Amino acid sequence: MGVIHVTDRSGQRHTLEAIEGWRVMEIIRDWGLPIEGLCGGACECATCHVFVAEEWIPRIYPPTEEEEDQLDTVVTQPTSRLSCQILWTSELDGLEVTLAPTGS
Template structure:
């Protein structure tokens, strides 16, 4: 196991235990932080939108065309990703991200 660091919408930082093979969205949700993930990880809703700390962007697989299409439906930044499309591996131990505003 490892950890991810999540800053919530109020600016509070949380360190969450992560399990290999789980979607980052599932980890955040299962620790009780307010992330919707309405489509359950199918890349169909963008309600799990996060901002990834810039130091971690190059360590992630690039966003797929499907993910990019969903991100086009919300207000994004250069470091925007859908957390349902990030699968946690030991290489991501210490991953830092911030929850995007609700509805965007």
Template sequence: MGVIHVTDRAGQRHTLEAIEGWRVMEIIRDWGLPIEGLCGGACECATCHVFVSEEWLDKLYPPTEEEEDQLDTVMTRPNSRLSCQILWTPELDGLEVTLAPTGA
């Protein structure tokens, strides 16, 4: 096990225990933070949009075309990702993400 650090929409930072193989969206949701994930992780809604801290971007697998298509439906930044498409591994221990504003 390891941790991810999540900054919520109010700017509060949370350190959450993470389990290998779980989607970052699931970790955030299961710890009770407000992330929608309406499609349940199927990369179909972009309601789990997060901003990944710059120093972590190169450690993630690149987004798939499907993920990029979903990100095109919201207001993104260069560090935007769908948290349902990030599987937590020990290499991501300490991952830093910020919840995107609702509808962004």
């Protein structure tokens, strides 16, 4: 096990225990933070949009074309990702993400 650090929409930082092989969206949701993930992780809705801390971008595999297509439907930043498409591994221990504003 390890942790991810999540900054919620009000700016509060949370440190959450993470489990190997779980999607970052699932970890955030299961700890009770407000992330929708309406499609359940199928990369079809972009309601699990997060901003990954810049220093973590090189450690995460690049988005697929399918993920990029979904990100095109929301207001993004250069570090935008869908948290349902990031599988947590021990190499991501300490990962930092911020929940994107609702509707973006």
